[in-house]
Amino acid sequence: MTAPSSRTHVIGAGLIGASIGIGLSTEGWDVTIEDADAEAEALAHAIGGGGALSPSADALDPELVIVAVPPSATAAVVAQALDRWPSAVVTDVASVKAPIAAAADATGHGDRYVGSHPMAGREMSGGLAAQGDLFKARPWVICANGAGRDAVERVRALAHALQCDVVEMEAPAHDAAVARVSHAPQVAASAVAAALGPLHADDVALAGQGLRDVTRIAGSDPRMWADIARLNRPALIATIDHIIADLEDIRDADDVGEAVTDLIERGRVEVGRIPGKHGGAQREWTPVTVIVPDTPGQLLRLLTDAATVGVNVEDITIEHSPRQLVGLTTLHVLPARAQELARALADNDWEIAAP
Amino acid sequence: MTAPSSRTHVIGAGLIGASIGIGLSTEGWDVTIEDADAEAEALAHAIGGGGALSPSADALDPELVIVAVPPSATAAVVAQALDRWPSAVVTDVASVKAPIAAAADATGHGDRYVGSHPMAGREMSGGLAAQGDLFKARPWVICANGAGRDAVERVRALAHALQCDVVEMEAPAHDAAVARVSHAPQVAASAVAAALGPLHADDVALAGQGLRDVTRIAGSDPRMWADIARLNRPALIATIDHIIADLEDIRDADDVGEAVTDLIERGRVEVGRIPGKHGGAQREWTPVTVIVPDTPGQLLRLLTDAATVGVNVEDITIEHSPRQLVGLTTLHVLPARAQELARALADNDWEIAAP
Numbered sequence: 105m106t107a108p109s110s111r112t113h114v115i116g117a118g119l120i121g122a123s124i125g126i127g128l129s130t131e132g133w134d135v136t137i138e139d140a141d142a143e144a145e146a147l148a149h150a151i152g153g154g155g156a157l158s159p160s161a162d163a164l165d166p167e168l169v170i171v172a173v174p175p176s177a178t179a180a181v182v183a184q185a186l187d188r189w190p191s192a193v194v195t196d197v198a199s200v201k202a203p204i205a206a207a208a209d210a211t212g213h214g215d216r217y218v219g220s221h222p223m224a225g226r227e228m229s230g231g232l233a234a235q236g237d238l239f240k241a242r243p244w245v246i247c248a249n250g251a252g253r254d255a256v257e258r259v260r261a262l263a264h265a266l267q268c269d270v271v272e273m274e275a276p277a278h279d280a281a282v283a284r285v286s287h288a289p290q291v292a293a294s295a296v297a298a299a300l301g302p303l304h305a306d307d308v309a310l311a312g313q314g315l316r317d318v319t320r321i322a323g324s325d326p327r328m329w330a331d332i333a334r335l336n337r338p339a340l341i342a343t344i345d346h347i348i349a350d351l352e353d354i355r356d357a358d359d360v361g362e363a364v365t366d367l368i369e370r371g372r373v374e375v376g377r378i379p380g381k382h383g384g385a386q387r388e389w390t391p392v393t394v395i396v397p398d399t400p401g402q403l404l405r406l407l408t409d410a411a412t413v414g415v416n417v418e419d420i421t422i423e424h425s426p427r428q429l430v431g432l433t434t435l436h437v438l439p440a441r442a443q444e445l446a447r448a449l450a451d452n453d454w455e456i457a458a459p
Numbered sequence: 460m461t462a463p464s465s466r467t468h469v470i471g472a473g474l475i476g477a478s479i480g481i482g483l484s485t486e487g488w489d490v491t492i493e494d495a496d497a498e499a500e501a502l503a504h505a506i507g508g509g510g511a512l513s514p515s516a517d518a519l520d521p522e523l524v525i526v527a528v529p530p531s532a533t534a535a536v537v538a539q540a541l542d543r544w545p546s547a548v549v550t551d552v553a554s555v556k557a558p559i560a561a562a563a564d565a566t567g568h569g570d571r572y573v574g575s576h577p578m579a580g581r582e583m584s585g586g587l588a589a590q591g592d593l594f595k596a597r598p599w600v601i602c603a604n605g606a607g608r609d610a611v612e613r614v615r616a617l618a619h620a621l622q623c624d625v626v627e628m629e630a631p632a633h634d635a636a637v638a639r640v641s642h643a644p645q646v647a648a649s650a651v652a653a654a655l656g657p658l659h660a661d662d663v664a665l666a667g668q669g670l671r672d673v674t675r676i677a678g679s680d681p682r683m684w685a686d687i688a689r690l691n692r693p694a695l696i697a698t699i700d701h702i703i704a705d706l707e708d709i710r711d712a713d714d715v716g717e718a719v720t721d722l723i724e725r726g727r728v729e730v731g732r733i734p735g736k737h738g739g740a741q742r743e744w745t746p747v748t749v750i751v752p753d754t755p756g757q758l759l760r761l762l763t764d765a766a767t768v769g770v771n772v773e774d775i776t777i778e779h780s781p782r783q784l785v786g787l788t789t790l791h792v793l794p795a796r797a798q799e800l801a802r803a804l805a806d807n808d809w810e811i812a813a814p
Contacts, residue, residue, distance in 0.1 A: 223667060240812060241750060241787065243665060271665070281662035284655050289673045291719060292651045294726030295705040296644050299698050301729055307636035308732045310598060310626070312578060314676040315733065318644045321669040322730045326723035330716035337715050343654050344706050350650040351703050360692050361685030364646060368681035371649030374656055375677045377663045378670065395596060403775070404766050407759045417758055420775045432596065457595060 113166035121172030171196040175331035179207035186213040200335035201275035219247035244268035247275040283339035297322040389436035393457040468521035476527030526551035530686035534562035541568040555690035556630035574602035599623035602630040638694035652677040744791035748812040
């Protein structure tokens with residue numbers, strides 16, 4: 105039987121740990137939090153993450169322990185926690201799962217360990233940035249491994265309390281997947297950015313939206329990624345090898361055009377598998393691009409005008425022109441409504457750019 | 460003396476040629492257009508790109524000829540045009556410039572050839588998609604090479620008539636730059652997408668905004684890129700070699716974490732050189748993320764509420780949650796206004812997500 109609000113102890117008062125603590129406290133859970141860094145721990149208490157921390161956390165007999173320390177320390181802290189609280193279910197939040205599961209199994213208490221990977225979207229750190237709804241509406245991966253059903257249910261209840269979207273996977277499948285959907289793309293984006301090195305500033309200024317999109321994540325914090333790369337090395341290297349092989353095929357091809365065509369065609373097929381809105385097949389919206397002067401309130405006026413014809417805007421992208429005081433704003437709408445929207449906007453004196 | 464509206468002949472009635480034709484006609488230029496494909500030519504005339512095409516274009520004695528045929532055919536058509544109209548200035552719109560310049564020089568009429576690269580943002584094709592303002596507010600690169608000043612001024616007038624942002628560069632520098640800011644990023648994005656191949660659909664569903672950003676351009680039309688890769692092979696391969704070397708360093712490193720840290724740090728420096736809004740140094744906007752229900756009109760309501768506190772929204776990104784009927788909408792605003800905006804939105808019952 106899983107209590108709806110388990111007595112829960114969080115180890116690690118950084119962004120993730122403090123956010124989980126705040127989120128669970130808000131839902132009425134009985135949460136304590138500790139951190140090896142006394143200052144971080146005090147901060148988490150101050151902003152609400154540790155409502156009821158007693159001087160000795162051991163005395164609390166938690167039903168659920170959440171390890172939210174840096175990835176490199178996670179396996180050791182999980183093992184300690186399994187040992188320290190013999191009846192607690194232990195989970196962690198590291199973004200690589202198989203090595204942690206192996207360390208938990210090695211303690212002989214693997215039946216009480218359930219791996220978690222709450223997939224928050226922002227690359228930030230520090231308890232000061234914590235918010236209780238950091239994970240709301242995000243996927244929370246659960247890797248049950250050899251855990252008992254009760255243990256798994258307790259972690260599911262945790263994810264549900266934080267209003268996450270639970271996905272159950274095997275740890276090795278998780279690690280292989282995140283290598284390809286997250287870790288290798290990060291490395292590749294950084295490599296594309298690093299290749300700008302030889303260019304003069306004027307040349308870099310030719311960058312369009314494509315380069316901005318590809319390299320957006322290249323601004324990430326390197327420290328976290330070093331830990332992740334070490335923990336997920338085999339899957340990361342397998343993916344990087346896949347990418348290198350494709351790039352080498354282009355470099356070494358007799359006909360570079362044919363090799364590029366082949367790669368782009370294969371890539372298009374895969375991009376089509378990335379789920380779009382609401383996990384369904386990726387919807388094909390039709391873009392309506394408008395030239396918007398860079399003065400306050402224009403975006404609001406644009407959406408107001410779009411609303412007068414009752415067209416729902418599914419997505420917006422804004423592309424700022426490098427040297428002019430205008431931006432190209434693209435409204436993505438249902439294909440059947442695009443022409444009507446473009447006409448209505450033109451009638452309202454908007455300049456419509458290429459479709 | 461450059462006429463403000465030269466008699467202009469466009470060769471090629473695809474998206475680019477027809478859009479230029481329409482744009483110049485709209486500005487009162489005297490434009491003719493031809494296409495080897497009679498159907499494409501008729502279409503361009505029908506939608507307004509060829510206001511005054513006579514049966515024999517030769518009779519027109521154009522002052523300016525714009526070659527807008529596929530990249531692979533451009534060099535030959537430019538050479539023919541220089542020969543066919545002995546007093547005309549000839550330009551082209553291919554996205555690789557040095558090989559075309561070399562072909563023009565080889566005719567002995569290089570002084571009348573000026574390379575152009577209008578950098579439209581959309582990857583589309585076909586005259587049916589043409590619009591006169593396809594290039595408005597976009598960079599239009601001019602490679603003067605050995606052309607006379609009058610010839611260059613005529614092409615500048617063309618770019619200005621289409622309201623483009625003119626950038627003058629040497630052809631080899633242009634080709635090296637676009638290899639790094641456009642061609643290699645396209646190839647790398649496709650390679651990252653292709654590496655998703657071994658994953659099951661459920662695993663691909665773990666994709667977050669990072670992967671979507673990196674692979675957005677991987678949906679491009681492969682045909683155009685084959686031509687570009689062939690024309691710009693040396694610069695493209697040099698860039699791909701740079702990327703391969705960085706990926707190999709990670710694969711072969713004794714400490715993969717250290718290698719990843721090094722690459723990400725170098726990439727961050729380069730990303731910081733990509734110009735942001737209005738060509739200034741990249742501005743640091745502060746994101747305010749809001750959980751927006753997926754019902755019509757919510758985005759408008761959000762921007763209306765933002766406007767009540769007078770905060771200008773500089774950019775918007777919308778991240779659709781994979782399985783839930785909400786989206787995370789991020790408003791990017793001046794750092795000094797972010798807190799105020801978040802408070803005002805919360806007061807209006809918006810759920811603010813992690814900063």
